[in-house]
Amino acid sequence: MKEMEQVTLQAEIGSMSEQGENFQVQLEGSLRRMLADNLVTKVVQSKPEKQPLDDCTETIIHPECLKMDKSGISADDFTPPVSGACKFIGSLHSYSFFSKHTRERSSLPKEQLERKRLRRTMEPSCSSNTGDQNTTLTEATSTSSLTAIPQKPPQTISASPADLTPKPATEAVVGQKGETDANPMSINEVIMSASGACKLIDSLHSYCFSSRQNKSQVCCLREQVEKKNGELKQLRQKISRSDSQVRKLKEKLNELKRINFPFLNNLLSQDGGQYLLHLHKTPQLNPVIEPLSWMLGTWLSDPPxxxxxxxMKPFQYLEEVHISHVGQPMLNFSFNAFHPDTRKPMHRECGFIRIKPDTNKVAFISAQNTGLVEVEEGEVNGQELSIASHSVARISFAKKPHVEQITRKFRLNSDGKLEQTVCMGTTTQPMTQHLHITYKKVTP
Ligand code: HEM
Structure with missing residues (x-):
């Protein structure tokens, strides 16, 4: 009977070894791929949240999950992407034993199955369903001649790191050689085959490990971003503090200007302190220049x-005109032309307009940035001034052709706009219109 039993067992062992090998080959291929896919998808997901370690150990506590990696990641660092993978891996363990058990049960006689059941209780299980395994194992060891020492699977999260360090399967399975029975190698083969599958399954957790490294990098980057955000926030606060300080200083400066330097504003203004002496009292218009009072004000070209x-090719220009007085019997003027697109300054001139007292005779004295100085004389009639060049002079290196004659006409139109027309004759051209422009008044 014993011999028959041994023969049957050997046949079984052969079949199990074969199945174990096939199983390993299958795992190498499809399961690794599935697992890799699973992990890649999960690792790519952002915003990992902490999950209890139980997720990883629901089926079995895998030593790899509990080891510290190089970047200091502990078992606590398991997150949904990894724990999902661990679950999946764990489920493979139950497949490796349970399904094999089911398949064999249907093909073996009842008596053999009974013996197998007894033997299986002492097989090194790597599934989590090992609640009373130790008890069963003790019983089996005392009643059976098969005495291979199974790897003791880690049971709880509180297990010490030493307990949780994975042992090589062979070492764990063959363990104490002296306790094997009459056919120790065969039984070891079975165990090694099954343990090899378990080991292979466990090795899949290396993916968990690498995903943990990825997660560690993501965490590290997130920490850096948070740190930078903090710095940015501090800088913003500093800037806003500086802004408010600048505002306060400006207010103080204005206050000081008002109290101590009543003329400072005007000195700093665009007019360059033109009205400096008239801050305290508005100058009275000199009655002599009353006939030209319609020209007073600041004017802007409208249209260009x-x-x-x-x-030359026809062109357009913008012009700003200031005509003012300081109580003297004359007007002060400045004409400042700009390029309509670039706003670059172009032609500029400034000077005075005088009236011969008790007459309508007007003298127009102008200095131009082109190096031209001219005096035009004429008459004011109502709200129209017509003048013509009386004398023209220029700098020695003035551009040619030189202007020889100039005429101007100013008029206040019925719509309140000021209009100017300039004609000139040069050394090459007879008297021809050069400029025509209307201005609208922008200040009194
Ligand atoms: C009464 C005042 C002005 C006089 C006497 C004057 C005189 C001249 C003269 C002699 C020329 C050369 C013409 C030629 O090459 O045949 C010239 C050209 C020109 N002027 Fe006037 N001009 C006056 C006002 C202005 C104003 C207000 C502008 C406005 C931007 C202006 C824009 C130009 C331009 C663009 C040219 C052609 C390019 C150049 O030669 O610089 N001029 N002007």
Whole structure:
């Protein structure tokens, strides 16, 4: 009977070894791929939240899950992407034993199955369903001649790291050689085969490990971003504090200007302190220049002026005009032209307009940035001033052709706009219109 039993067992062992090998080959292929896919998808997911370690150990506590990696990640660092993978891996353990058990049960006689059941209780299980395994194992060891020492699977999270360090399967299974029975190698083969599958399954947790490393990098980057955000926030606060300080200083400066330097504002203004002496009292218009009072004010071209001359392409320009007085019997003026697109300053001139007292005779004295100085004289009639060049002079290196004659006409139109028309004759061209422009008044 014993011999028959041994023969049957050997046949069984052979079949189990074969199945174990096949199982390993299958795992190498499809399961690794599935697991890798699973992990990649999960690792890519952002915002990991902490999950209890139980997720990882629901089926079995895997030593790899509890070891510290190089970057200091502990078992506590398991997160949903990893724990899902661990679950999956754990479920493979139950498959490796349970399904094999089911398949064999249907093909073996009852008596053999009974013996197998007894033997299986002492097999090194790597599934979590090992609640009373130790008890069963003790019983089996005392009643059976098969005495291989199974690897003791870690049971709880509180297990010490030493307990949880994975042992090589062979070492764990073959363990104490002296306790094997008449056919120790065969039984070891079975155990090694099954343990090999378990080991292979456990080795899949290396994916968990690498995903943990990825997670560690993500955490590290997130920490850096949070740190930078904190710095940015501090900088913003500093800037806003500086802004408010600048505002306060400006207010103080204005206050000081008002109290101690009543003329400072005007000195710093665009007019360059033109009205400096008249801050305290508004100058009275000198009655002599009353006939020209319609010219007073600041004027802006509206629309842009038109420039023409036979020698040049027609052009447009903007112009700002200031005509003022300081109580003297004359007007002060400045004409400042700008390019309509670039706003670059172009032609500029400034000077005075005088009236011969008790007459309508007007003298127009102008200095231009082109190096031209001219005096035009004429008459004011109502709200129209017509003048013509009386004398023209220029700098020695003035651009040619030189202007020889100039005429101007100013008029206040019925719509309140000021209009100016300039004609000139040069050394090459007879008297021709050069400029025409209308201005609207922007200040009194
Ligand atoms: C009464 C005042 C002005 C006089 C006497 C004057 C005189 C001249 C003269 C002699 C020329 C050369 C013409 C030629 O090459 O044949 C010239 C050209 C020109 N002027 Fe005037 N001009 C006056 C006002 C202005 C104003 C207000 C502008 C406005 C931007 C202007 C824009 C130009 C331009 C763009 C040219 C052609 C390019 C150049 O030669 O610089 N001029 N002007």
């Amino acid at each position: 002026g038109d420039g023409t001359f036979p020698t």
